[in-house]
Amino acid sequence: MHLTLISDTHGFHNQLKLAGGDMLIHAGDVSQRGDEYEIIAFLKWFERQDYRHKIFISGNHDFFFEQCREEDIMDLIPSGVTYLNDSGVEIEGIKIWGSPITPTFFNWAFNRDRGVEIAAHWKKIPNDTDILITHGPPFGILDTTIQQLQVGCEDLLKKIEKIQPKLHVFGHIHEAFGIETYGKTTYANASMVDINYRIRDEAPLEFTIK
Numbered sequence: 411m412h413l414t415l416i417s418d419t420h421g422f423h424n425q426l427k428l429a430g431g432d433m434l435i436h437a438g439d440v441s442q443r444g445d446e447y448e449i450i451a452f453l454k455w456f457e458r459q460d461y462r463h464k465i466f467i468s469g470n471h472d473f474f475f476e477q478c479r480e481e482d483i484m485d486l487i488p489s490g491v492t493y494l495n496d497s498g499v500e501i502e503g504i505k506i507w508g509s510p511i512t513p514t515f516f517n518w519a520f521n522r523d524r525g526v527e528i529a530a531h532w533k534k535i536p537n538d539t540d541i542l543i544t545h546g547p548p549f550g551i552l553d554t555t556i557q558q559l560q561v562g563c564e565d566l567l568k569k570i571e572k573i574q575p576k577l578h579v580f581g582h583i584h585e586a587f588g589i590e591t592y593g594k595t596t597y598a599n600a601s602m603v604d605i606n607y608r609i610r611d612e613a614p615l616e617f618t619i620k
Contacts, residue, residue, distance in 0.1 A: 411502060414461070415600040415615040417545070417581025420471065421448055423455050425609045426602065430460030433501070437581045437600055438469025438510055438545035444519060449474045450486065457488035463501050465492045468510035469545040469582065470518035475510070477519075494543065496534055504619060507539045512546035512582060513563050520545070524563065532569040540619065542575045545582050552586040552599035570595060576619055589615050 414428060417437035428434065436456065441448035449472070456464055468475040475483060475495065487493050492501075494508025510520040511531045522528040535542060546563060547553035548570055553562030561583065570578055574594045581601040587610065589598045596617060604610050 411504065411619050413541075413577075413617045413619060415579050415598050415617060416602050417579070417599070418469065418584055418601040418603050419452070419609075420603050420607055421452070422603060422607075422609050423452055426614070428459055428461075428614065432461065433463040433465065434459055434461040435541070435543060435579050435600075436466035437543050437579045438467045439471045439581060440466065440469070441472050441474070444471055444473030444475070444477075446474050453486060453488055453491065457491055463492070464490060465494065465499070465501075465506060465508065465543070467494050467508040467543050467545060468520060470510075470512050470515070470520055472510070473519045475519070496531060498536060498539070504540045505536065505538055506541040506543065507535050508543040509535070510545050512544075513561070515561075524565070528563060529565040532563075532566055535569055535573065537573045539573055539575045540577070542570065542573075542578045544578070544580050547580045547583060547586065547599060548578070548597070551592070551597045552580075552588055552590060553583050554586055555583060556585050556605055577617055587612065589617075 418439040440452040498507040514521040548567035549562035
């Protein structure tokens, strides 16, 4: 199955030209400020994309998804679109888990303190996960900021090293866009805007999972 990987579109999704294919994954920050009108605009666009499967999670900018009741959120999700929030789905035998959680930074959405609080979310990830989608990166992998600080989550890295998914998709740190493989896991920082919130020139990342 051929995957297109995107993240951190921040309301600029209409500037993307996606080729279509098997599966489109968005790893959060679909909006700038998480207002409902932004979310609805993104969902309409996402629904129109020419992929057999479309999956997304929230990010730290997407306050709407943190503040609204689950039933109200699900009423907005279009047919053919899968929204994951510390939850999973199996598609054509591929087991996928998604979480919007990131380490606390100021007062953004879905923030959890490092240590026991955030580790409780990672414990929910099933050991047989094939594709893991989180908004933030693991520590030390595609997580270096423009200030040369590594800001990924240590506990997330421990969980990934334990379960060894085939693919880990994330974003959050715009300037760390790229793809790397360590052991059995390919890591993809799929941020589509740069540090200045401009859609980058590079094409979205692609991955084929067997």
